[in-house]
Amino acid sequence: MTSPHLDAEASGRLNRSAAFASITVATLLLGLKGWAVLSTGSLAMLGSLADTALDLVASVSTLLGVWIAAMPSDANHRFGHGKAEALAAMFQVVLISLSAIGLAVRAIGQMFGKTTVEDPGLGMAVSALAIGATLALVAYQRHVIARTRSVAIATDNVHYSADLLLNFAVIAALAIERWGHIPGADAVFGLMIAGWLGWGAWAASQEAIEQLMDGEWPLEKRERFLEVAGRHPALKGIHDLRTRTSGNRDFVQFHVWVDGAMTVTQAHHVMDELEAALESEFPGTEILIHPDPEGLIDEDKLGAQDLTVDLSDASPALLAQGEPRGFRAT
Template identity: 35%
Template structure:
């Protein structure tokens, strides 16, 4: 089952909000980095720059995945979400590695650079944190409502962006009041570790979907329970599932009495399909009818 019109509008609004927010954050943090020279601000800027690229690609994927099935894509275009999520993960991995290496080099340097204009930097980073929090709230609402994988992955990036942003505020404050400039590099290392962890989770989920991994066990068990208890169904077998984006594709063979009419058999299968879709709205269900042999 494809997204409804309302869900498509919500997904697109989340993508547009993400691109706009990332653009604003990049501009603010670039100015703060120029003013302060703080690596923690640079780490947060790099994260936001990555978010901008990811958000733009995610918006394209959201719009493309929403296209209905056609002659060349009989099962729709929802795998575009998984391709975008995998690309997001690879970009984040590279960015995190660059930040981590820069932080280690600065920690090992005998004369770490002095930070400047900490007050202005703190103000910019506080504004960035508030803007990011607002976007995370909206993306969370959309992801819960539609189940869109790209929106959920994009939200994870911005959740991960909050810690380096707050860490940059802490580093600037400690540097300004206590002269603890090494905190800046430590915060950058923590931010890089968080980015690596998030990228691993996103990339693994996207890879599994692209490799036609089955739906989660609780979903498969739920579908099996519905089929097992459905009136007129004497048994079932070959329950197979795969995921693509937010969609779940289901193939199920049900066993029916062979002496009933074709209309009766069709009605049982159609009612079962409706029940499965009602329980799992993003499911695309194909039911095959076999004769029960006892």
């Protein structure tokens, strides 16, 4: 769901600005870290360089994802292009995973070899510069995410947030090599960084997978939606609630019970009022409502079971059953 203060075009512009910012930072850091790797020979720094190279590729894919996702609906994509963001996010996850595996293999190999780190002070200075640039980027990305809720920018943010720890780990590894004279420290930190990247890839994939699989909204959000809908005095009940998210757009459809004696015109007026109330609380959401006469339940979905309960009893356990939900408006 986008911010109530942003329309789709403004949200798209803000997402693209965040993607361009990450591309700029990744390009700058790629040059600095490449120079540092050639000067120091540090495995931890090499891992950081590899991650930054993938950052650049991932940021380009993020830009493409948010650009496509911002395109308006057309004849072939009536629900919009929002899933382009989730696809871009999954591409990033693949790149992060490959980076983690490659770094882990190299770190394990170095543990059984003999290597030395040259000029660790240079590597530490470059990592400190990388931390400063990444902190600024992460802060801006979080500002954008708060306003657009972009899953692609959020995944990019997870990656760059992990980079902060990665750069601190590089500084620690080089400091130990320089002043601690502990052999193998660089390889150990390289392996730790690989593990952190792998965990970050797993965590970043979850929301993208939920969107691609049309997962339901979080439980708290569904309950709040039911609560807002239940305030309308003409509603006798709600059932068969279905929700999903695609990029920065939310979709919801459900059936409502109304007085069976209502005319079509009266029922339509009630639906308009209900949509207006819901859109004020859930801006940018596409809502589809199907009115039914009170007591009617689709038997192919619910059988003869009566799922109508008081709103106060619409507990998490009821919503978590995975069956169409219902409550009686009070």
